[in-house]
Amino acid sequence: MVVIQPELKKELIEKARKNVFHKLGYHKKKMDPEVEKILKDAFLLVEEHKVIKPKGIYHILPVLKAVEGEVETDAGVIKSQKFSLMVKMCHGKRRIVFMLATIGDEFEKIYHKKKPLSSQFVFDTVGSELTETVADILERDWKGRIDNEGLQSSLRFSPGYCDWDLDGQSIIFNALDGMSIGVSFNNHFVMRPCKSISAIAVIARSVPIKAPCSFCIEKDCRWRRAL
Amino acid sequence: MKKHNNIKELLDNLENTIQIHNIKEISNILDNALEFGVSPNKIRQALVNGIGKARHQLMSNKVPIAEFLLCMDTMNEGLNKLAPLLNKENPFGKGIHLVIGVVEGDPHDLGKNIISGIYKAYGYEVFDLGRDVPKDTFIKKVQENNAKVLALSAMMSTTAVSMRDIINEVKFKFPDTLVIVGGAPFDKVLAMTYGADAYAESASTVIEETEAAIQKKV
Numbered sequence: 001m002v003v004i005q006p007e008l009k010k011e012l013i014e015k016a017r018k019n020v021f022h023k024l025g026y027h028k029k030k031m032d033p034e035v036e037k038i039l040k041d042a043f044l045l046v047e048e049h050k051v052i053k054p055k056g057i058y059h060i061l062p063v064l065k066a067v068e069g070e071v072e073t074d075a076g077v078i079k080s081q082k083f084s085l086m087v088k089m090c091h092g093k094r095r096i097v098f099m100l101a102t103i104g105d106e107f108e109k110i111y112h113k114k115k116p117l118s119s120q121f122v123f124d125t126v127g128s129e130l131t132e133t134v135a136d137i138l139e140r141d142w143k144g145r146i147d148n149e150g151l152q153s154s155l156r157f158s159p160g161y162c163d164w165d166l167d168g169q170s171i172i173f174n175a176l177d178g179m180s181i182g183v184s185f186n187n188h189f190v191m192r193p194c195k196s197i198s199a200i201a202v203i204a205r206s207v208p209i210k211a212p213c214s215f216c217i218e219k220d221c222r223w224r225r226a227l
Numbered sequence: 228m229k230k231h232n233n234i235k236e237l238l239d240n241l242e243n244t245i246q247i248h249n250i251k252e253i254s255n256i257l258d259n260a261l262e263f264g265v266s267p268n269k270i271r272q273a274l275v276n277g278i279g280k281a282r283h284q285l286m287s288n289k290v291p292i293a294e295f296l297l298c299m300d301t302m303n304e305g306l307n308k309l310a311p312l313l314n315k316e317n318p319f320g321k322g323i324h325l326v327i328g329v330v331e332g333d334p335h336d337l338g339k340n341i342i343s344g345i346y347k348a349y350g351y352e353v354f355d356l357g358r359d360v361p362k363d364t365f366i367k368k369v370q371e372n373n374a375k376v377l378a379l380s381a382m383m384s385t386t387a388v389s390m391r392d393i394i395n396e397v398k399f400k401f402p403d404t405l406v407i408v409g410g411a412p413f414d415k416v417l418a419m420t421y422g423a424d425a426y427a428e429s430a431s432t433v434i435e436e437t438e439a440a441i442q443k444k445v
Contacts, residue, residue, distance in 0.1 A: 025291030034248065035293045112336075116303070117344055118296035124337050166385045188332030188385040 001059045003180055006137045008046070008054055008130070016129045017043060023125050038119050042126040045110065052130055053104030055181035056138035060203065063087060063094040071096065075175035078200065080164035082212030083157055092205025097142050097153070098175035099200070101135035102183050103127060105193035127195045135197040152207040156199035159189070161223060162212045166190075172198045234265055238273040245277025245305070246284075248297035253305045267312040271350070274309075278302045278348050286431040295430070299344050306348065321350035323441070326368045327378040328356030330389050335382035338410060341430050342378065349434050351376070362393045369401055376437060377406045378427065384412040387421075394422040405444050407437055 020039065021031065031039075045051050065072040066087040070079055073096050078084070087094055107130075111123035139156065146153060159168035169189040178184055183198075185191045191198065209215075211225045218224070237260045244253050260270050281298035284290045327343050329336045336358035343355045354372050356364060369377055377397055381387035387410065394406050408418045409427035418426035425440035427433040 024293050029291070032291075032294050032297070034297050035291075038293075113340070116296075116300040117341055118293055118300050120337055120340065121296050122293055160384060166383055186332055188383065188389075190332055190334065190383055190386065192334065194334055 001057060001176065002141065003057045004055070004138060004141055006054050006056065006134065006141075008052060008133065012133050012137070013043065013047060013130075016126070016133050019132075020122075020125055020129050023129065024122065035118070035122060038122040039126070041119075042123050045107070046126070046130065051106045051110060053106060053182075054102070054130075054134040054137070055104070056099065056101040056134055056141070057176050057178070057181050058097055058099040058138060058142050059175050060095050060097045060142070061175060063096060063202075066094065073171075073175070076171035078164070078168060078171060080157075080162065080168070080212070082163050082215045083200075083202075085215055086154055086207070086209045086212060087202050089209050090202055090204035090207050092151075095203040097201050097203055098172050099135070099138055099142070099156070100172065100176055100178055100181060100183050100196065100198050101131060101138045102181055102193055102196040103131050103134055104182060105195070108194055131195045131197055135199065139201075146203050151203050151205060153204075154202045154207050154209070155211045155225060156197075156201055157212065158197065158199045162216070169198060172200065234260075234263060234269075237263055237265060238269065241270065241273040241305075242277035242280065245274055245298050245302050246280050248294065248301045250297070250301045250304055253301050254308055257305055257308055261312075267309055271306070271309055271313060274302050274305050275349060278345075282345075282431050282434075292430070296341065299341070299348065302348050303344060321352075323351050323376060324354065324372045324374045325351040325376040325378060326354045326356065326365065326372060326374040327380070328360035328365060329358035329380045329382075330386050330393065331359055331361045332389070333381050333383055333386035334358055336380070338382065338430075339378075339380040342380070342409065342427065342433055345430055345433055346378070346437075362389065362396065365393050366396055366400065369397060369404055374401075374404055375441070377404055378437075379406065379408045379423075381408075381410040381412060387412040387417075390423075391421050398422060403444075405437075405440050407433075407440060409433070 061073045066084055069081045069084050070077050071084050071087050107127050111120050160166035166189045169185050183196045213225050241256055244256055281295055285295040325346055329339050343353055347353045354368055379390050397404055397406055405424045407425040407427050408423040415426045425436050427436050
């Protein structure tokens with residue numbers, strides 16, 4: 001099990017800032033000065049007051065069995081038709097990486113209910129984007145290790161998306177000690193802190209299908225990943 | 228601040244102040260309107276007209292949601308200032324009691340907070356129970372407040388399922404209470420499957436959806 005506490009470097013924060021611009025709907029439109037001010041305040045907290053506590057954990061386990069609809073590991077059975085097809089199409093020894101990333105709850109506590117709606121919304125978008133940034137750092141870490149072995153991997157796949165029910169969260173927490181980075185989940189499989197990401201990916205010598213979207217006919221799905 | 232010559236100009240300016248989310252000026256313009264002798268109810272209506280126009284801009288994708296929320300914040304600033312005066316003149320706005328909350332197990336309440344703010348702006352008497360609210364609390368608050376509308380929110384599929392129980396119990400105990408649901412796992416079909424009277428798709432349409440459901444129920 002690998003635990004990391006990465007530093008959010010300036011260039012990564014800058015990239016996150018640009019992504020937030022897009023996520024707030026400013027693709028071509030000039031950002032409203034008030035929104036810009038809120039965004040500036042949010043990133044000031046991130047950069048100067050260190051309210052983001054990035055942490056991540058991952059663990060790689062072998063696939064014990066992959067049949068239609070089910071991928072079995074020591075942590076439990078991943079029940080997803082599409083993911084099982086992805087795993088079955090891999091070549092070589094197949095493994096699953098389980099991962100958890102978080103920015104902690106300090107940032108959320110600053111804005112939750114304490115600020116006007118516009119600020120809550122912008123701060124929340126910033127928090128979500130930075131959580132993605134931490135998940136990306138974590139992914140780069142395990143990818144670095146498998147690259148050395150000449151292995152490939154799929155994209156991240158999270159419980160609650162596509163045909164994998166949210167109760168799949170328990171398998172990720174079976175594989176990982178979430179509490180070691182301060183992440184837990186409740187009876188409804190909802191994680192705390194809210195700004196946390198859990199995911200899996202398949203690792204093998206060859207991974208021809210990178211995401212379940214390849215098997216999906218819902219072309220307008222908002223979560224669809226271009227492949 | 229601009230001097231106004233007549234009531235219409237003042238009310239138009241109030242509407243416009245919401246639309247351009249000039250939060251710094253709203254209080255002054257409101258004071259000016261009151262000094263001019265405009266009734267608090269007319270002022271509130273101007274604020275509602277302003278947010279209505281902002282909602283239409285949101286609906287037609289002319290403004291991003293962050294800017295719409297700035298309009299909401301401006302309106303709330305105005306409504307907060309106006310509240311003590313409205314209480315004397317018209318205690319409950321529309322006179323419709325509405326209980327709102329995020330169901331048990333779900334900590335995601337940003338969407339609910341936005342919807343709650345919109346209902347308040349439109350004159351609903353809102354009883355906001357917050358997030359992670361158990362079924363019994365919803366039932367108790369619907370009864371205590373004689374709620375005409377119960378608005379339930381969930382952002383996760385696993386927490387949304389508990390709505391079915393809440394809706395069944397509300398329908399059994401308070402058949403006149405209308406239940407409206409919203410949140411990421413829902414679409415209209417799922418909302419109806421759960422037994423809800425209406426589905427709130429977004430901040431830009433929630434008022435029309437609620438009012439249509441109320442009309443249908445009457």
